Amino acid sequence: MTTATLPDTDPPKRGWYKRNEIAVTPWLFLAPAVLFFAVYVIIPIFQSFSISLYDWDGLGQAEYIGLANYQELMNDRAFEVSLWNNLKWLVFYLLAIPAGLFIALFLNQTVAGIRIYKSLFFFPFVLSQVVVGLVFAWFYLPNEGLLSNMLALVGLGPVNVLGDPTWATYGIILAGLWPQTAYCMILYLTGLNAVDPEQVEAARLDGAKGWKMLWYVIIPQLKPATFIAFVVTIIGALRSFDLISIMTNGGPFGQTRVLSFYMFEKALSEYGFRMGYGAAIAVVLFLIMLIFIAYFLWSMYREEKGGH
Amino acid sequence: MRSTLKASALALTAAIAASTAFAGSHSLSGDLKIFLDTSNPAPRATMEAMIERFGEMHPDLNIETTVIDREAYKTQIRNFLTADAPDVATWYAANRMRPYVEAGLFEDVSDLWMEPEIAENLASTKGAMTIDGKQWGVPYTYYQWGIYYRKDLYDQYGLSEPATFDEMKSNCQTLLDNGVKCYTIGTKFLWTAGGWFDYLNLRTHGYDFHMEMAAGEVPWTDDRVRETFANWRELIDMGAYVDNHQNYSWQEALPFMVNGDAAAYLMGNFAVAPLREAGLSDDQLDFYQFPPITEGVALAEDAPTDTFHIPANANNKEAAREFLRFVVSADEQTVINNGQNLGQLPVNASASIDDDKFLEQGFAMLSSNSPGGVAQFFDRDFPAEMAAEAMQGFQEFMVFPDNLDDILARLEQVRQRVYK
Numbered sequence: 001m002t003t004a005t006l007p008d009t010d011p012p013k014r015g016w017y018k019r020n021e022i023a024v025t026p027w028l029f030l031a032p033a034v035l036f037f038a039v040y041v042i043i044p045i046f047q048s049f050s051i052s053l054y055d056w057d058g059l060g061q062a063e064y065i066g067l068a069n070y071q072e073l074m075n076d077r078a079f080e081v082s083l084w085n086n087l088k089w090l091v092f093y094l095l096a097i098p099a100g101l102f103i104a105l106f107l108n109q110t111v112a113g114i115r116i117y118k119s120l121f122f123f124p125f126v127l128s129q130v131v132v133g134l135v136f137a138w139f140y141l142p143n144e145g146l147l148s149n150m151l152a153l154v155g156l157g158p159v160n161v162l163g164d165p166t167w168a169t170y171g172i173i174l175a176g177l178w179p180q181t182a183y184c185m186i187l188y189l190t191g192l193n194a195v196d197p198e199q200v201e202a203a204r205l206d207g208a209k210g211w212k213m214l215w216y217v218i219i220p221q222l223k224p225a226t227f228i229a230f231v232v233t234i235i236g237a238l239r240s241f242d243l244i245s246i247m248t249n250g251g252p253f254g255q256t257r258v259l260s261f262y263m264f265e266k267a268l269s270e271y272g273f274r275m276g277y278g279a280a281i282a283v284v285l286f287l288i289m290l291i292f293i294a295y296f297l298w299s300m301y302r303e304e305k306g307g308h
Numbered sequence: 309m310r311s312t313l314k315a316s317a318l319a320l321t322a323a324i325a326a327s328t329a330f331a332g333s334h335s336l337s338g339d340l341k342i343f344l345d346t347s348n349p350a351p352r353a354t355m356e357a358m359i360e361r362f363g364e365m366h367p368d369l370n371i372e373t374t375v376i377d378r379e380a381y382k383t384q385i386r387n388f389l390t391a392d393a394p395d396v397a398t399w400y401a402a403n404r405m406r407p408y409v410e411a412g413l414f415e416d417v418s419d420l421w422m423e424p425e426i427a428e429n430l431a432s433t434k435g436a437m438t439i440d441g442k443q444w445g446v447p448y449t450y451y452q453w454g455i456y457y458r459k460d461l462y463d464q465y466g467l468s469e470p471a472t473f474d475e476m477k478s479n480c481q482t483l484l485d486n487g488v489k490c491y492t493i494g495t496k497f498l499w500t501a502g503g504w505f506d507y508l509n510l511r512t513h514g515y516d517f518h519m520e521m522a523a524g525e526v527p528w529t530d531d532r533v534r535e536t537f538a539n540w541r542e543l544i545d546m547g548a549y550v551d552n553h554q555n556y557s558w559q560e561a562l563p564f565m566v567n568g569d570a571a572a573y574l575m576g577n578f579a580v581a582p583l584r585e586a587g588l589s590d591d592q593l594d595f596y597q598f599p600p601i602t603e604g605v606a607l608a609e610d611a612p613t614d615t616f617h618i619p620a621n622a623n624n625k626e627a628a629r630e631f632l633r634f635v636v637s638a639d640e641q642t643v644i645n646n647g648q649n650l651g652q653l654p655v656n657a658s659a660s661i662d663d664d665k666f667l668e669q670g671f672a673m674l675s676s677n678s679p680g681g682v683a684q685f686f687d688r689d690f691p692a693e694m695a696a697e698a699m700q701g702f703q704e705f706m707v708f709p710d711n712l713d714d715i716l717a718r719l720e721q722v723r724q725r726v727y728k
Contacts, residue, residue: 059390059408160555251554
C-alpha cells in the first residue's frame, strides 16, 4: 500500500489535496483573514442591524420594538446636529488634500537640509490625536490661550472658539486638519517622485508653466496619490471621535457631537444605556459610509478593468 | 507545657470571641475577588491597606484586588458584572445602582441590614441603599456638598456667610463691584451644573418636590420648576459665575478661586484637598451651607454616598458578606475616612470624625441641620438618561438663559420617554 503514495504511480490515485492544490491553496491562505474579517466585521454589522430593532439597556431583557428607534431618530434634534456636524467634517476635512498638495509642491525641491524640513512638516501626523486635541484646546482657551493673545495684539477681543456652539466644530476640524494635511503631504511627496520628468520637459517646450503646468501635467499624474488621500481623508472625517472627546466632550451642550460620538454617548458612556438606539445611530453612520465604500470599490474595480 | 497550651487555648477563644463579637463568623477560605474604582492615589492606598487588614484576619482567604480607573470603571462595570463577576465591587448609591439591580446583577443584602450592628449604626444611609424595599449593598463613605469660599476675600470686602438668598445675592453684588466673580464653576463635564440645580431646587421647593422630580412625577415645564430656574437666572444675569465655564473641567475651575478671581465654589468636600495643595490655608478657606431661599422649606443637602456591592454572579458570597461587615464596622470607618485617608465622612454612627474643620462642619450640617433629607446628587438621584439630558440643558441655560423654554420642552420630551 505504501507504494501508492510514491510518485510515478497512476495519476487517479493522487490525494485529493494534490489534485486540487492550485484551486485550494489560495483559499487556505485566505482562510484566517476571511475568518477574522467575518467574525469582527461582517457579523457585527448584521448584529448592529438586529440590535437596532430592540429596546435594550445592555443588561436586562431586550424588547423588540421594530423601527421605533429609527422613528425616534427622525425627531431627535441632537441626532440632526450630529448629522450636520458629520457633513461639516466631510466637507472641511477634505481641505487637507489641497493643503497637503501645496506643501508637498513647496517642499519638492533640492535644498540643503530638505529632509529635515520634510520631517518637521510630517511631525504632527506622528503625534497622538489626544495630544493634538490637548494642544489645540489650550491654544483656543478664551483668556490664557495663544489664539486670544495673538488676536489681542491686533486689537481684537478674546474669542472662545470651543465654548461657542457656532464655532466649536470648525475649531475641532481645524485641529484635525493639522495632522491630516501632513499625511496628505507625504502621500503627494511620494507621488511627485513618480512624476515623469520627460512629460514635464515636453510640456515646458510647449510653453506650459505655472498653474497650467500644475493642472494639466502634474495633477493628472498624481491621480493615484489623490485617490488614496481622498480615501483616508473621508474615512478620517467619518471616524472623528478622539478629538471631539478630548477638546469639547461633545459640548457645549452637545453642539459638536458627530454620529460616532453620539452613538457612544447613547449606548456606552457613563449615562448611556440605550444599546438599541445607539445601534440605530451606528447603522445610519454605516449607511453613510457605505456610499463612500461603494464608490471606492467601484473606482478600484474600474481601475483594474482598465489596466488589463 | 500545660501553661502554654492553656495560654494558646485562651488566646484562641479570645480570638474567636473577638471575631464573633466583630461580625459573628467562622473562618473563611477560598478566593475573594475585589474590584475597586478608587484609582486616585490616596483612596487607592486607603483601600489596599484596609483589604490587607481584612486579609490578616482571614489568613486562609486568598484576596485578589483589582483597581480600575474611576472613569473607565463606570462603563466596564456592565461587562464584568455579566461576564466575569468579582465577589465585591464598588459603586454608587440610589438610582445609579438601579440598572444593575433591575437586571438582577447585584445581590440582595437585606440580611446584612437586619443585623443589629448594621441596622443601628447605618440607619441614615439605608434609604439610599434601598430599591423595592430591599438593600443592595453597603455604603463606605460619603461627603457633604456646600459652598467653599475664600474667607480672606469675604473679610476684605466686609462680607459674612449669607443666611438668606438675598444676602447671598448682595454679597455677590459687592464682590462683582470689586471685580471678583462670586462663583467659579467648570461645566465641561456637565455634572457641576447639576449641583447648582440640586441646591436651587432643594431650597426653592424642598426635598420632597426634588424627589418627585427625580421619580418623574413632575413635568419639566411645571411652573414650580420654572421658579427654580428663575432663581438661578438671577445669579446668571448678575454675572455671578466665571465666564466661559463651559470650557473647563471642575479641576480647571479651581485656579480662579486660588488666584482670587472668584470667591466661592459650590462643590463636594473632595475640592478641599486640591485647594489646600494649591496653597490655600485653612484661614483663607471656609465653608457654609447653601442658604435658604423659600421660607419654611426644610433644608436638605446633597451627600453622595460611595458603596460596596456583591455581584449576583459572585462565587464567594460568604466571604464577600464578611468583607462588607468589615468595611462598615465602626473601627474601619474611623480609619478609612480620616484625614490621612479618604478625608470624608464615616457612614457608621459609632465611628468618630477626624479632627478636620471641613469634616466637622459637614458632619454637623448633615446630622443636625438637614431636616429636609439627604439627597445623593443629581446624576445619582435621577435616572441616567434623564440626568444626562438635563445636565446638558443646565449647561446651555447657564450660557444662554434665554433658551430656557426650549430646554424645558426638550427635557419634558425626554421625561415622557424615560419614565414611560
